[in-house]
Amino acid sequence: MLELNKLTKQVDSMAEALAGQRDRQRKDIEAARELLLKHAQVTDELCSKIARAGEVDESWRGADPLGDDLNERFQTPLTGEPATLVASDGSQIYPDTHAIALYYLTNVGTIVLRQGSGEAPLVTTEPILRMAEDDPLEEQDQDRVDADEVNLRRDLREVEALAALARSEREKLSGDMDRVVVALADGPLLPWMPQRLTDREQTQHVKQFTAPLDDMRASYAVPLGYVDRPRSANVLRLLHLAGLPYDAITKENLRRGSSERPLKGLSDAGLFQDLLPGQRSALFAATSEINANFDTAGHRIYFCYMNVATEMGEKQARMVRIEMPVWIATDPARLEAALTAVWSDCRLLGYPYLLTRAHELALVTRQEKDTLEQMLRTGMMRLEMRVEESPKATTKRVVGGR
Amino acid sequence: MENVLEARVLGRILRASTASFTAGCRTLEADLPVFGSLVQAERSDGSAIYGLIHDVRVDDDPFVRQLIAAGDLTDEYVEDQRQRRQVPVEVVVLVVGGRGRDGRIFHVLPPQPPTTLSWVAVSSADEVRQFGQQLTFMRTVLNAVEAPGDELLAAALRQIAAVQGSSDLANAYLVRAGQELARLLGRDPMRLDSILQRMR
Numbered sequence: 001m002l003e004l005n006k007l008t009k010q011v012d013s014m015a016e017a018l019a020g021q022r023d024r025q026r027k028d029i030e031a032a033r034e035l036l037l038k039h040a041q042v043t044d045e046l047c048s049k050i051a052r053a054g055e056v057d058e059s060w061r062g063a064d065p066l067g068d069d070l071n072e073r074f075q076t077p078l079t080g081e082p083a084t085l086v087a088s089d090g091s092q093i094y095p096d097t098h099a100i101a102l103y104y105l106t107n108v109g110t111i112v113l114r115q116g117s118g119e120a121p122l123v124t125t126e127p128i129l130r131m132a133e134d135d136p137l138e139e140q141d142q143d144r145v146d147a148d149e150v151n152l153r154r155d156l157r158e159v160e161a162l163a164a165l166a167r168s169e170r171e172k173l174s175g176d177m178d179r180v181v182v183a184l185a186d187g188p189l190l191p192w193m194p195q196r197l198t199d200r201e202q203t204q205h206v207k208q209f210t211a212p213l214d215d216m217r218a219s220y221a222v223p224l225g226y227v228d229r230p231r232s233a234n235v236l237r238l239l240h241l242a243g244l245p246y247d248a249i250t251k252e253n254l255r256r257g258s259s260e261r262p263l264k265g266l267s268d269a270g271l272f273q274d275l276l277p278g279q280r281s282a283l284f285a286a287t288s289e290i291n292a293n294f295d296t297a298g299h300r301i302y303f304c305y306m307n308v309a310t311e312m313g314e315k316q317a318r319m320v321r322i323e324m325p326v327w328i329a330t331d332p333a334r335l336e337a338a339l340t341a342v343w344s345d346c347r348l349l350g351y352p353y354l355l356t357r358a359h360e361l362a363l364v365t366r367q368e369k370d371t372l373e374q375m376l377r378t379g380m381m382r383l384e385m386r387v388e389e390s391p392k393a394t395t396k397r398v399v400g401g402r
Numbered sequence: 403m404e405n406v407l408e409a410r411v412l413g414r415i416l417r418a419s420t421a422s423f424t425a426g427c428r429t430l431e432a433d434l435p436v437f438g439s440l441v442q443a444e445r446s447d448g449s450a451i452y453g454l455i456h457d458v459r460v461d462d463d464p465f466v467r468q469l470i471a472a473g474d475l476t477d478e479y480v481e482d483q484r485q486r487r488q489v490p491v492e493v494v495v496l497v498v499g500g501r502g503r504d505g506r507i508f509h510v511l512p513p514q515p516p517t518t519l520s521w522v523a524v525s526s527a528d529e530v531r532q533f534g535q536q537l538t539f540m541r542t543v544l545n546a547v548e549a550p551g552d553e554l555l556a557a558a559l560r561q562i563a564a565v566q567g568s569s570d571l572a573n574a575y576l577v578r579a580g581q582e583l584a585r586l587l588g589r590d591p592m593r594l595d596s597i598l599q600r601m602r
Contacts, residue, residue, distance in 0.1 A: 113478050120481035348472040353479060360465070360487075 021265065029270050031262035032236060036271065039242035040071040046242055049249060053241050054287055057251040062241055063234035063284035066302055066329055070235070074332075076278040076306070080340035082116030083180040084173075086165040086221075089358035090154040093369055094147045095132035098393035100377055102132045104145055106154040108161050109361025111354050112169060115341065121354075125361050126161070129372075148194040155191050156208055159223075163212035166221035180337045181221040184345075186355045189213075189225035189301050189323040190290055206290070210297040213325055222338040225323035226352060230305070232321065234286050235268045269319035272305040278343055280306040280322070283329050295326075302329035306339065308346040318350050410523045412493060415443055418515040421497050422548065423453065425522040426490035435493045438557025440525040440533060442501070443516035449503045451512050452525070452533060453495035454558050456549035460491050493522070496549045498539040509538040527565040534562035534575070537582045544586060552593065555583075556600030576601055 039046070042065050053060045093105040106128050113121040132145040145153075162183040169181050191209050193202060216223045240257030241249065257263060272281050283302045285291060291301055301323050309318040322342075328335055345352045364372075380387045389397075412435060413427025423443060427435070435441070435455050442450040466483060469475060499509040516522075525533065533539075543555040559579045563572040580598055587594040 111482075113482070115476070115478065118477035118481070120485040121478060123482075123486045348469055348475065348479065356465070357482065357487075 024261075025266060025270065028262035028264075028266055029273070032239065032266055032271050033274070035239040035243065035262075036071050036235075039239055040069055042068040042070060045246070049241050049244070049246060050238070050287070052246065052249045053254055056249055057254050058289065060237070060254055060287060061232075061234055062237040062287045064287055065238070066283040066285065070238070070282055072282040073275060073279050074281075074336070075276070076280060076336060076339045076343050078278065078340075079344065080337055081178075081180070082114070083182055083337065083341035084169050085113045085115065085182045085184060085341055085345060085354050086162060086169060087111050087184040087186070087352065087354035087358045088158045088161040088165070089186045089355060089362045090158045091359075091362040091364050092150050092154050093364060093372075094150055095145055096393070098390035098396075100373060100387050100389045101380070102144075103129060103376070104132045104150050105129050105364065105372070106150065106157055107362050107364050108154070108157045109358045109363075110161050110165055111357045111361065112165055113345075113354055115344070121357070123357070123361055126157075127364075128157070148196075152191065152193070152205065155187075156205075159185060159189075159209060159212045162223065163215040163219075163221075166216050166223075167219040170219040170221065177220050180334065180341060181219070182338045182341050183216055183221045183223045184342065184352060184354055185223065185225045186358065187225060188227055188321075189223060189325070190286070190288070190294065193290060202290075202293070206293040206297060210294060210299050213297075213299045217325070217327055222328050222334055223325060224328075224338060224342060225301075225303075226342070226355060227321040227323065228351060230269050230319070230321035231267050232286075233263070233267050234303075235281075235284060236263045236266055236271060238284070239263070268305060269321070273307075273314050273317050273319055275305065275307040275317065275319070277307055277309050277312060277317075280304045280339065285326075299325040299327075301325060306343075308343055309350065310347060318346075410526065412441060412522045412524055413490065415516050415518055415520045415522060416490075416492065417518070418443070420511050420513075420515050423451070423495050423497065423516055423522075425493045425495065427493060427522075428485060428490065435491075435524070436561075438554055438561050440530050440558065440561070441493075441495055441522055442525050442529070443495075443520050443522045445514075445516060445520065447503055449501055449512075451497055451500045451516050452507075453497045454543065454549075454554055455493055456496050456546075456554045457494035458491060459494065463487075494549075495522075496543065496546050496554065498542050499533065507533055507536075509533075509536050509542075511542070530562055530565050531567075534559075537579060540579070540582055541586060552597050553600065556597050559601055 050062065050064055053062055088108055088110045090106055090108045092107070093103075095102050095104045107125060109123070109125045111121050111123050130145070162185060166181050166183045173179055191205065193205060197205070213223060237254070237257065240263055241254065244253060244257075275281065281304045283304050285300055285302045294301055302325070303321050303323045306320055306322055307317045308320055309316050322339065324335065328338070342352060345354055349356060377387050413425040416424045416426045418424070425441070425443070435458050437455055437458070439455045440452060441455060442452050444450050465487075469479065469483065497511055499507065500512040501507050540555060543549070543558065544551050546554070559576065563575045566572045566575050580601065583594060583597060587597070
């Protein structure tokens, strides 16, 4: 039970703190934008500083620019040639040791929209139910599938589904390579990998996640990762690095930069919030170990920031981070055509319609989960198994049902 | 399901009782069910339950509201909402009779309601004509508590008359139905007049 009356003072304090933070950040963003202007030119010196940062701190999460101007802006056209958009999203039921059985479920929803066709989009959902212990179908070092592992498997299924759809759409176009096929993922293209993974497991996962990118490259599709309200600060860290003398690039100094004003608490999205509607920033690659592994596989991931709003003004700006593999980042015409299609799809909701629908398709509701467990219960009882959730789960359900 | 029935399929049973049932169907604009139409819920033993559509409900949906507020929608988005999203149109039906396993039509409430997910189809002209031959279903409609009985009866009679084959036969049918109505509502001339007006 939440005694809201005990929170009124805390809520007021928090509102005041947030207002103070907002005022501080306004000033800091201005300072950060001045830094962006000051260090906009990508010089050999900056490149050597980036290399040095990687040497002194392997975990430095900075940005490596693709072009020669950090502050370059590109306007996406309001309309373009009709494209085919495919999107996927996944949801899951995590293993629960208190449930009637230790299982997990991943469900992937997909949608294909052919702009200009007038046809209803194609939609699918594909659920997979698995035992969470000693799964003989999966190669893994530990014998139990946990929430992190479920997330990884769900993410992999999402990107595999995208690749399959992109391939199928390209085949249906019977050799027409001019029509852009955009494969839109909900979130970054670089998967988040748990720290505990062994090198062998990480290598295995990178191989699994880059295989669909190979596939999409072969079907001449444009994979894009769409990150709404991004909190990352790779470009800000790059600006901090640019201001450091070469000899001062140490692990301590690199870490201090993002924990001191003006960069503390800011995000790249705030830095680029002055992008006009449809404008995107320059392209950068995140300097992370996993991206280095993707690079080895031929798919170094780049990103840019884009304002997908249609109204002018910083307050109306809707900042997103768009990720893409290097072979799209270096193909400006296809990138522009794909961003035009995505921006058009964002116009209804301020967020891609396709991702909204893919999410809706993938979502497993509480009621559906209950029905699934009822089916499982019936199946187990038919085999004369004892079916029992833990007393903790039962009491939580009873109390939570109020 | 037989192909003939498939061509007229409306949806499937969502919930049912002996006296009424609700079917869920997709929102295809051209096929939106018509108030007063005779429909039938099929049973696996070959029998069917007949009813009259008295309400069509389109669910409230926040997503659709958001899209309406957004303005211009291209056809692909409209068709997605209409054909692909799981927001069924609910069609509420008043049970007025049925067809036994032997093919005979009856005009009283069936012994059992239709079961969940049974197919519901719009009755063919022949079936409507056959069902309308006897007028005993009129009392059931007039006595309906949860349906607008007077409006429903007038709409149903107009539709049954329309499939009689010619305008003379249609008029003759309406006259016969009017006479039966006068017998049923002899003590309530105001109500009788109101329904007769609606039947024209």
